Amino acid sequence: MLQPFDDEQLLENIRLKLGPDVVAPRPQRPAPDTRSWTLPGFGGKARVATSFGNLPIEALRLRDPVRTQSGKYLKVQWIDKIQLDAKFLSLHPKSNPIVIPRASLDRQLPISDVLVSPVQTLKLPRHTSGTSTAYAESLVGRGYIARKPQNGFTYYLFHCGEPACVNIEGLWFDVSPE
Numbered sequence: 001m002l003q004p005f006d007d008e009q010l011l012e013n014i015r016l017k018l019g020p021d022v023v024a025p026r027p028q029r030p031a032p033d034t035r036s037w038t039l040p041g042f043g044g045k046a047r048v049a050t051s052f053g054n055l056p057i058e059a060l061r062l063r064d065p066v067r068t069q070s071g072k073y074l075k076v077q078w079i080d081k082i083q084l085d086a087k088f089l090s091l092h093p094k095s096n097p098i099v100i101p102r103a104s105l106d107r108q109l110p111i112s113d114v115l116v117s118p119v120q121t122l123k124l125p126r127h128t129s130g131t132s133t134a135y136a137e138s139l140v141g142r143g144y145i146a147r148k149p150q151n152g153f154t155y156y157l158f159h160c161g162e163p164a165c166v167n168i169e170g171l172w173f174d175v176s177p178e
Contacts, residue, residue, distance in 0.1 A: 014039065014082055018157075037095035039082060040175075041155030042168060043115030049167035057156045057168070066160065067167050069123070074160035078177065086151045094118060096149045098136040100171070104143035110169035115148060117155055123165060123172040133174070 018039070044058035049067040058081075060066075065073035089096055097115040104110070106125040116122075118137035126132075139145045160166075163176040 017082075018080065037092060037118055039117060039155065039157070040120040041082060041117040041157045042120065042173075043097055044154055044156055045112075046114045046116070046156075046168050047112070057158070058154075060156070060158060066164075068160075069165035069167070069172050074162070074164055076158050077161040079156070079158045082155045082157070084150075084153050084155070089150055089153060093147075093149065096147050097153060097155075098140060099146055099148040100136065100139065101144045104145055105139075105171070108170065110171050112169050114169045114171070115153075116173070118147070121174040123174075125171075 042057050046057045047054035048057050048060055051065040051073050060076055063075045065075050068074055084095060098118050100110055100114045102110060102112050109125055116136045120136045121133055123133055159175045159177045161177060165172045166175055
């Protein structure tokens with residue numbers, strides 16, 4: 001019979017599952033409280049640009065070549081998914097995804113609505129005011145970008161063995177093995 005976990009045990013199990021080589025980027029602001037979410041990731045319907053077209057991230061497989069901002073295609077070397085149930089999401093509201101609606105950052109970007117982790121970093125379109133890289137959470141309130149509470153959600157994470165900026169729904173997102 002499975003032992004029930006408290007919230008801190010669940011977070012520690014997620015960290016252990018990701019392994020010691022994978023560290024989520026942390027926002028450059030005061031240290032988060034113990035109920036903050038620190039893992040990057042994407043919702044399953046987000047489409048990743050690959051050498052064979054835009055593919056839903058949930059269908060991405062090891063060795064699939066993804067398009068990087070440099071123009072190179074790098075092969076996916078690691079994939080994981082983190083499933084969060086309704087109880088966890090209600091106890092840790094900061095773990096709920098941020099929705100970046102279609103055309104909210106540019107007249108054409110993103111191509112479709114995209115759900116991302118609050119700490120997922122992305123490159124902003126050139127004409128967007130402010131810094132060129134931002135955490136999704138820092139965009140809340142701009143162009144209908146908002147936290148979207150869920151009753152259950154799965155984050156998909158991947159990297160290509162080296163830091164890379166990949167195209168998802170027309171936007172450039174950082175993925176890194178660190």
